[in-house]
Amino acid sequence: SDVTQPLTDLTPAELQDYLGRQRAAYDALKERGLTLDLTRGKPSAAQLALADRLLDLPEGFKDADGVDVRNYGGLNGLREIREMFADLLWVEPDQVIAGGNSSLTMMHDTLVMCLLHGAVDSERPWGREETVKFICPVPGYDRHFTMLASYGIEMIPVPINADGPDATAIAALVKDDPAIKGMWIVPTYANPSGTTISEDVAATLVAMPTAAPDFKIFWDNAYAFHHLTEDEAKSVDILSVAAAAGNPNRPIMFASTSKISYAGSGVAFLAAAKDNVAWWLRHYQYASIGPDKVNQLRHIQFFGSAQGVRDHMLKHREILAPKFAAVDAALTAALDGLGVATWSKPTGGYFVNLDVLDGTASRVVALAKEAGIVLTPAGASFPHGHDPRDRNIRLAPSFPVLADVETAMAGVATCVGLAAAEKLAA
Ligand code: PLP
Numbered sequence: 225s226d227v228t229q230p231l232t233d234l235t236p237a238e239l240q241d242y243l244g245r246q247r248a249a250y251d252a253l254k255e256r257g258l259t260l261d262l263t264r265g266k267p268s269a270a271q272l273a274l275a276d277r278l279l280d281l282p283e284g285f286k287d288a289d290g291v292d293v294r295n296y297g298g299l300n301g302l303r304e305i306r307e308m309f310a311d312l313l314w315v316e317p318d319q320v321i322a323g324g325n326s327s328l329t330m331m332h333d334t335l336v337m338c339l340l341h342g343a344v345d346s347e348r349p350w351g352r353e354e355t356v357k358f359i360c361p362v363p364g365y366d367r368h369f370t371m372l373a374s375y376g377i378e379m380i381p382v383p384i385n386a387d388g389p390d391a392t393a394i395a396a397l398v399k400d401d402p403a404i405k406g407m408w409i410v411p412t413y414a415n416p417s418g419t420t421i422s423e424d425v426a427a428t429l430v431a432m433p434t435a436a437p438d439f440k441i442f443w444d445n446a447y448a449f450h451h452l453t454e455d456e457a458k459s460v461d462i463l464s465v466a467a468a469a470g471n472p473n474r475p476i477m478f479a480s481t482s483k484i485s486y487a488g489s490g491v492a493f494l495a496a497a498k499d500n501v502a503w504w505l506r507h508y509q510y511a512s513i514g515p516d517k518v519n520q521l522r523h524i525q526f527f528g529s530a531q532g533v534r535d536h537m538l539k540h541r542e543i544l545a546p547k548f549a550a551v552d553a554a555l556t557a558a559l560d561g562l563g564v565a566t567w568s569k570p571t572g573g574y575f576v577n578l579d580v581l582d583g584t585a586s587r588v589v590a591l592a593k594e595a596g597i598v599l600t601p602a603g604a605s606f607p608h609g610h611d612p613r614d615r616n617i618r619l620a621p622s623f624p625v626l627a628d629v630e631t632a633m634a635g636v637a638t639c640v641g642l643a644a645a646e647k648l649a650a
Pocket residue numbers: 265325326327328329365410415444446479480481482487492
């Protein structure tokens with residue numbers, strides 16, 4: 225479009241003119257009969273192929289300690305994989321449990337253990353409380369919220385700033401309400417905001433007084449090493465910071481290789497203070513006789529070392545960075561200066577956070593869908609799918625090939641402009 229000033233500055237006639245041109249562009253878009261999907265943060269086929277040597281591993285069936293990985297046992301996972309990821313996650317190997325293929329499963333298990341048994345520092349199981357509430361930084365990961373909703377846990381949305389969740393607001397909430405038992409944090413390249421929590425915010429959250437003695441931070445570091453630029457965010461060493469603040473048991477960290485090796489067949493990790501790890505294994509012994517150690521050994525041999533993981537992430541970056549650049553380029557070309565959209569320029573992770581004109585996100589998603597471009601439902605990044613301003617859209621450019629990202633995003637930008645013009649002209 226040749227309009228470059230805020231749409232609200234246009235005369236009614238100019239706005240009608242812009243609206244007419246957006247309608248024409250949209251009709252042309254529909255004519256193309258596209259079928260494109262920007263919904264989920266999945267690795268592309270090219271990214272998965274980077275790890276295909278896994279299919280020929282492991283060599284042999286014993287690890288460095290002589291453990292026969294084919295057999296039962298070793299509930300906390302193989303030593304070498306724990307050491308490798310302890311190094312990467314800034315924790316100690318004995319603070320790490322290497323589990324199955326999904327960190328989300330480990331989060332769910334942890335939550336259920338808290339509900340049924342109580343955490344290490346609980347007076348009673350959370351499930352015996354009248355109400356259980358969680359702080360939910362928004363926009364956030366939809367599956368965190370649906371997990372809580374499935375257990376009837378109340379969600380309190382709190383905004384995320386450039387340096388992480390609003391710690392002042394959170395501290396004020398948890399100080400007086402013992403029903404608030406926990407919170408989610410995606411500390412590095414958050415889904416979908418792309419923000420990384422600062423040392424200061426993290427320090428506040430692990431030190432703040434909480435009315436609940438057993439307040440837990442579910443520290444989901446799913447994108448710890450998923451850099452898109454040379455400016456690599458360093459994850460806060462949260463277990464040490466919490467221990468130094470006198471609350472060693474507050475954070476429980478999760479991570480996985482889902483977006484490093486294979487999304488469906490990676491290795492997941494939980495890391496926490498010694499007492500939390502013992503608590504987790506004590507309950508988990510009734511659920512498993514040991515994790516998939518064959519898969520853990522494959523990963524040990526594939527990466528070789530923590531540095532091997534970092535090197536591997538550079539290959540992902542080469543594939544992903546152009547797609548994120550394409551998202552920014554398409555939005556900039558169509559919407560820069562119009563005052564109807566802002567979007568993140570993430571330096572890592574899997575998402576671009578797009579905020580459109582208030583009250584138009586659902587319309588944009590519906591328009592895109594009609595034109596064959598599937599976006600994550602508006603509001604998905606909020607508890608119960610409810611975005612009070614109906615403005616937030618999560619864009620996930622990782623899965624389609626670059627040319628499809630370019631096509632889809634040009635289309636999305638058209639929908640954003642059209643929905644905004646409709647609203648302003650109404
Ligand atoms: N945590 C976050 C923040 C995610 O975005 C995702 C996947 O999109 C997951 C966890 C899922 O992790 P896993 O594959 O280890 O279950």
